[in-house]
Amino acid sequence: MKIAMIGSGYVGLVSGACFADFGHDVVCIDKDPAKITALDAGVMPIFEPGLAELVSSNVRGGRLSFTTDLPSGIAGASAIFIAVGTPSRRGDGHADLSFVHAVARELGEHIGPSVVVVTKSTVPVGSGDEVERIIAAAKPGIQCAVASNPEFLREGAAIADFKRPDRIVIGTDEEWARGVMREVYRPLFLNRAPILFTSRRSAELIKYAANAFLATKITFINEMADLCEKVGADIQDVSRGIGLDGRIGGKFLHAGPGYGGSCFPKDTLALLKTAEDYDSPTRIVEAVVKVNESRKRAMGRKVIDAIGGAGAVRSKKVALLGLTFKPNTDDMRDAPSITIAQTLIDAGVEVSAYDPEGMALAAPMMPGVVMAKSAYDAAEGADAVVIVTEWDAFRALDLERIKGIARAAVLVDLRNVYDPADMREAGFAYVSIGRG
Numbered sequence: 001m002k003i004a005m006i007g008s009g010y011v012g013l014v015s016g017a018c019f020a021d022f023g024h025d026v027v028c029i030d031k032d033p034a035k036i037t038a039l040d041a042g043v044m045p046i047f048e049p050g051l052a053e054l055v056s057s058n059v060r061g062g063r064l065s066f067t068t069d070l071p072s073g074i075a076g077a078s079a080i081f082i083a084v085g086t087p088s089r090r091g092d093g094h095a096d097l098s099f100v101h102a103v104a105r106e107l108g109e110h111i112g113p114s115v116v117v118v119t120k121s122t123v124p125v126g127s128g129d130e131v132e133r134i135i136a137a138a139k140p141g142i143q144c145a146v147a148s149n150p151e152f153l154r155e156g157a158a159i160a161d162f163k164r165p166d167r168i169v170i171g172t173d174e175e176w177a178r179g180v181m182r183e184v185y186r187p188l189f190l191n192r193a194p195i196l197f198t199s200r201r202s203a204e205l206i207k208y209a210a211n212a213f214l215a216t217k218i219t220f221i222n223e224m225a226d227l228c229e230k231v232g233a234d235i236q237d238v239s240r241g242i243g244l245d246g247r248i249g250g251k252f253l254h255a256g257p258g259y260g261g262s263c264f265p266k267d268t269l270a271l272l273k274t275a276e277d278y279d280s281p282t283r284i285v286e287a288v289v290k291v292n293e294s295r296k297r298a299m300g301r302k303v304i305d306a307i308g309g310a311g312a313v314r315s316k317k318v319a320l321l322g323l324t325f326k327p328n329t330d331d332m333r334d335a336p337s338i339t340i341a342q343t344l345i346d347a348g349v350e351v352s353a354y355d356p357e358g359m360a361l362a363a364p365m366m367p368g369v370v371m372a373k374s375a376y377d378a379a380e381g382a383d384a385v386v387i388v389t390e391w392d393a394f395r396a397l398d399l400e401r402i403k404g405i406a407r408a409a410v411l412v413d414l415r416n417v418y419d420p421a422d423m424r425e426a427g428f429a430y431v432s433i434g435r436g
C-alpha cells in the first residue's frame with residue numbers, strides 16, 4: 001500500500017519510517033527544502049533513539065523517500081496522513097490550525113478519488129469537519145474520507161510506542177475508510193494491538209482527554225509530594241502504594257519538577273479553550289495547568305533554599321544537570337529547566353548547566369546560563385548541583401569527584417534518582433522531592 005505523510009517533523013517522520021518498516025511504500029513530504037535535503041543525506045532533524053537507523057534501512061530498502069512536491073508525493077496513495085504542527089496560537093492558547101488548513105487546501109487541488117485523508121496532527125474537536133469541508137469545496141462530489149488517527153508516541157520512546165501501541169484509535173464513520181485503515185495497521189494485528197473505531201469527534205477528543213488525564217496524574221502526585229514533605233511521608237512509597245491498585249495504575253506517578261514538553265502544556269491549554277468555546281468548563285484541567293505553572297518557579301525557590309535562602313544567594317553558583325523536558329530527547333519546549341534557571345538568575349544566582357543532547361537548543365533560550373562541557377565541568381565551584389532531568393548519565397555520578405570540585409556538597413535531586421540514605425552516607429546535604 002502506498003502512504004503519503006505530509007509533514008516530516010517528529011510525528012510524521014517517526015510514523016512514516018515505521019509504516020515503511022512494516023513494508024508499506026511511504027513518501028514523506030515537507031515544505032522545508034533544507035529538511036528534505038538533510039533527510040536525503042541521512043541527517044535527522046530531531047534526536048530520537050533508533051530513528052536514523054530506521055530511516056536509512058528503509059530508504060535503502062526502497063520503501064521510504066522524501067520530497068517537497070506534494071502533488072507527486074500523494075499520487076497513487078491510498079492513505080494521506082496530515083502530520084504538520086499545531087502549535088499554541090500566540091495570545092489565546094487555541095491550537096493554531098493554519099498549517100493543517102493550508103495542507104487541506106493543497107490536497108483539495110491535487111487529491112484523487114477513494115483516498116482516506118487522516119489527521120495525525122493533534123487537532124481540536126471538529127477540525128476534521130473543516131478539513132473535509134475545504135477538500136469538498138475544491139473537489140465537489142469526490143469520494144474521499146477524512147479520518148482522525150491520533151498518535152500516542154512519547155518522545156525518546158517513539159519507535160517502540162509506534163510498533164507496540166496500547167491501542168490504535170481510528171475516527172471515521174465510513175466503512176470503506178475503516179477498511180483502508182485496517183490495511184494500514186494490519187502489520188500490528190500480529191501484536192494484537194487493539195484497534196478502536198470511533199466517530200471522528202470522539203477520536204479527536206480521545207487524544208486531548210488522554211494527555212489531560214496524564215498531566216492530571218502527574219500534577220496530583222506532585223501535590224502529594226509537597227504534602228509528604230510537610231507531614232514527613234515518602235512520595236516514592238505513596239506512589240507505589242496507590243499505583244499497585246489496578247484502578248489507579250503505577251505509571252505517570254513519578255513526582256518531579258512539573259511536566260513540560262511539546263504536548264501536555266499545549267494540549268491542556270487547547271482543551272481548556274475547547275471547553276470554553278462549548279461552555280462546558282473543565283475545572284480540574286484548569287487547576288492542573290495553574291498548579292504545574294507555579295510548580296516550576298517553586299522548584300527554583302527550592303534550590304535557592306538549599307543554598308541558604310534568598311538572603312544568601314549573592315556570588316553563589318548552581319549547576320543544573322539536564323535541561324531537556326525529559327531524557328532521550330533534545331526537545332526544550334516548555335522544559336521546567338527554563339523557568340528554574342530564570343528564577344535562579346532573577347534571584348542573583350550564577351548558573352552553569354550541562355545536558356547530553358539539549359544544549360544547542362537550550363543555549364539561546366537561557367541567556368545568562370553558562371553551558372558546560374560535562375556534568376563535572378558544570379559542578380566546578382558550585383554551591384549546589386541540581387538534577388533537573390533524569391538522563392541515565394546522571395544516575396551514577398562520581399560523588400567523590402563532585403565533592404572535590406564543588407564549593408559545597410549539596411545535591412538537589414528534582415527527579416528522586418538517588419537514595420537519601422546513600423547520599424547522607426556520601427556526605428551530601430541532599431534535597432529531593434516529597435521525601436520529608
Ligand code: UGA
Nearest residue numbers: 151152153154155218252253254256259260261263325326
Ligand atoms: C506525551 C504522552 O505521554 C504521549 O502519549 C503523547 O503521544 C505525547 O505526549 C503527544 O501528545 O504527542 P511526551 O510529551 O513525549 O509524551 O512525554 P512524557 O513521557 O509523557 O512526559 C511528559 C512530561 O511529564 C515530562 O516533562 C516528564 O518529565 C513528565 N512526567 C512524566 C513526570 O513528571 N512524571 C511522570 O510520572 C511522567
